[in-house]
Amino acid sequence: MHALSTFLLCALPLTAFAGQSHRGARYYYERKLHGTRSSSGSTCTKPPSTNSTYKLADLYQGSNFFEGWNFFTGSDPTHGNVEFVSQKDAQSQGLAVVNSDNTTVIGVDDKSTVPKGGNRNSVRISSKKSYSSGLFIADFGAMPAGCGIWPAWWSAGPNWPTSGEVDVVEGINNQKNNQYTLHSGSSNGTCTLDKNATEDFTSNVLGTQCQSSNGDDSGCGFSDPDPTSFGQGFNNVSGGVYAHLWNNEGIKMWHFARSKIPSDITAKKPNPTSWPTPAAAWSSKTCDISNHFFDHALTIDTTVCGDWAGDAYASSGCPGTCSDLVADPKNFVDAKWKINYIAVYQ
Template structure:
């Protein structure tokens, strides 16, 4: 439900390294296809300063870009560049190596005004793979709209995959695919045994004026917001397999598979996913390509603001923006983000 702000991404020059290795890693990287036993190997691994540092030795910019344009979903935010975000303590690394991406929670802002925030986009792009986010906390609070997603060029034609997304005091994670071509993409609602979540909408086709996509709500109360944070966070996983489809899992901290902890993930052992979009009812290859990862938090906007009065939150969304204390916990605390192939 991120709307046509995807078009803005395409307007900025980016270094796109499709299938390329990324150099800011803490251990050797092997790039390859899944082995016969279904185990995946690391292509890109981001932890701590990997989200921020400049790779001068390779004459490359940092692995992630800080987006600084206006928020195309109409949120009450001003996205900061890297230096400003670090200066304001909106993007930093804790002593334990976790990475924090936050919304300003100290400034005086008028009702309906804008708060400083952070949105980052990966330099590398992908056409398949196993995408992992391990976070100990995600942004919470009325008016917040956090998300971890991937997006292709020329939205919606290159597609969008929302791995983590929700608004206000939503209790469970909402997973969504957005397709923009004439090639069919729907959720296979005839076989509910393929996933554990609940279908919210089955047609993935999206346009600038109608972009709800095809969504599945996770069944777990630890998959989003306060429930996620109170469980010590956890892992979100997207397996993008062009021949099989899109599968998404959420694991609470205590339930993270041992093979994933060992950096030898074998999704075939993970059980039924929270969400699944079958290649039999969705043309994966034609609808999803050259995706970059995005992590952001906006405030209000066309979804969180539009649904605010139905969310059980006090007052109005624009009034909430003025309450700095509401954003003390509006922050991502990331252990790592990884892409396996």
């Protein structure tokens, strides 16, 4: 069972495919689920500076995993062909389960036949706690993969994009490379990614303007050149770990394939200063992190088709149409997140 600590953390946003917008999910998420900066009355304190010693604050794992999460219900804000179901319905339909080995599985219905262009049941969960800084480590044994699929591991705060969005895992269809993205608002000054800054990273820059709006939400982000960073390539190596460090110096993100996970992460004594160059990095020198990213709920979801995966379906090398794909349950056998644990350190 995860510890229910009282500290808050603040996060950032993720992006869409190069040159393409995936508006909606994040925008409507903020407005529909939050509405105000802090519904609990809590305040977001300024994040601490980098420290090589971190203590476990929240651990989401095993039989009590779902106690720390809210289930979003209803139609997909990004206009996907899914219906997000309640915890009761998800568990009764086998879409949200904890296995005997303590792995948590959430996925898309792969048993029902639905009409062409209809909606298929899926799961979207967000943490009950909100965060404004911290070290976040997610160990996934597998992620949803395949044509028409749009999985994401991300966080966002109230009044999107004022409190920002951080996308740690995101991609569509047969994409092989993960995208890391931040989305910021305009009320707290400029926020950009300086690709010529001294920050080191291993991924390819997709965009440098983090400021986002309902009509322009590409954000500032990176494409990971590692083919094991997303989709089937990730699953072929038994998954791995995504880690992101968020403090007042900036945001850094790492991906470690299963065989390359640092021993300090496995021992739950993470020390980011000992890790290799991050896949993605944003510096506070060109974006005031604490002012742009705060009060974030962590979110995991899978949609089908929609504003991004559907629009890019024909150019992704996928057969037929996305509307046709939805009808056949066999297309969703691999549309599952397998979560070993999610840990938050402070």
